[in-house]
Amino acid sequence: MLRKLLVPVAALALLAGGVTVAEAAPGQSDNLARSATATASYTSPWESIAAVNDGIDPATSNDTANRRWGTWPNTGEQWVLLTWSAAQSLRAADVYFFDDNGGVRIPASWRLQSWNGSSYVDVVGASGYPTAVNQYNAVNFTPVSTSRLRLVLQSGAASVGVLELRAYTTAIGTGGGGTTGWTPPANLVAPLNQVWQHVESTYSNLYGFRNYGWDQVFANRGSINYCVRWDSSAPVSAALRDQIHASLARQFKKWMDVMAGHNGWPYQSVPLKVVGWAVRDRATLQWSDSSVDVYVNNIRENAPQCSEPCGRFFNQSGNYPNCPGGASHHYDMSLWLTAGMNGGAGGDWGQRVGSEYFVGALNSDNIHILLHEIGHSFGLDDFYDWTPTGVGGFLMKAGSASQITEFDAWMLRDWWRHLKDRYGY
Template identity: 35%
Template structure:
């Protein structure tokens, strides 16, 4: 399955989420979805540093992926001059609602709504693992941002603030200890959602962040949608939809391949499925080249750093 370019929504109305969802679809083949992560709490290598003394540290890779290939990805897949008539490309600079934008806006925090898109009952013991599982995926990505270009966040704190279900009987708990429970609020596709008034996003219509003052609980930035029977996953700035069965069976793994891949789309990184979407036949394995790696690699990390370099002028650090 392919994905198309799309821009951030100018309205928090989830009635448009089906359009956004399909437009940015990214299929990841199922399989072994849990591998040990290579990430650690320390920063990844800065490669050949190109910044002057006293400036924020930036550089170019000197192993694994070449600077030439890295620049090609920016120039031909996600930069300001890419051909967006090709549905696999998008312009990162045109969107101010990326996950990175949320992290900076929230000072290192991301709030999640879980949209339980299933007829299966979810136990509290299983649901209580979701937040830590998401945190591990962001740790793997943040490993490449720590210390780079003055990125100020040593960790990304994930909070699950709500569970949306069609019927509360699908949960085996009734209190709000894991986040507020929302019952029966469905989008146009019949998928449960947290209240639109609680969706915090960059609204192009007002050139600023959405007003969540009417939210009766905590606002959320992105969602996690475990969907029963879904082939692989979907992801963009709105969050991640993933195969429920695969996610639950691998929930204790260090790196959950499908979720981590879809988070990569939320950071603005594209898929690399076809030969013409890659800079060369020897383009190194990476998580965003589905099937070639189960974990975040140096290629993924350096592509994320390039995104930070170009988005940094909009941030105050």
């Protein structure tokens, strides 16, 4: 099976006197701000308060592609308020400041306040209020139950603004995904070490590559986006489209379920969204709704391709300034469905399998070729010419298992064990 080996972005944990300093939180999936109503002290007429909790991660502090909240020409103390319909248990937040290097700049200082039923009070035990451009500025604090969280900004000479404000129930930078450590069954320790030694000795760029599935999930803070490359003339109804999306999500979830609650993995779930379809002929797609972007006759590798400016494979910085629709329409991987294909291929770009095979297996519990190729996207190796000591059939040894086995699961967890510190865990 064809595949391409690929490796993660470094995001080292910050330590000060043995205490973990808060870093940007792991995801939008656990971001409570998304369900809040946002209001503000003042909003410039051309800006939008809805920007602060719309879930769109900025490319830079001077992001011009997405909406922003700013207070120009007003200065002094300004605030953003998140209000929930019921009390939330909060203990962390992070904020991405708007700074256009002109009339709107990073604040001179900021703080967070909670509502105690009669007044706003500063949160207790704040770990610090950093002010940096082009990144999230994070703070942990003593847990508080409140229906309102207020971000208070003190301007300098210029006005202030915010691109995104997020709030969490779990402390940032502490690996809130569970406490289970590295505890494989005793009989798997030796073969797992053999596998990792083989990976390290085989792939010279193992620690330098930055586009594994791990990188993509962390870049999205706990989710993944896909494009479907429909390399077939067979028609696709809206119902079939939705079945393909659901089936892909179920298979991807099987690998992510392996990680949930394990060894500080921060995500209980990793939502998958299909954002685009690529075809040669628009008439192949028998729907007219706008639930996904459609790309017609954009050919690469002699197959339809979603817009390259939207693809992470082509933009591994994680910025998508030329993507139609903006960064929220980007795709991390492609599901490449090819008519008449046997077998499959997988790598950082996604997975390729036969369209007839995939459609015929839509209701199967395990679409084993796709599962195997998703494993490659997370760095798992092939085992063409050797088998680790003491293990038999397993999914990544093609043809010897039809589902994720215990050994496959621990191989994936072993990647996380070796790479987790690069993400601050």
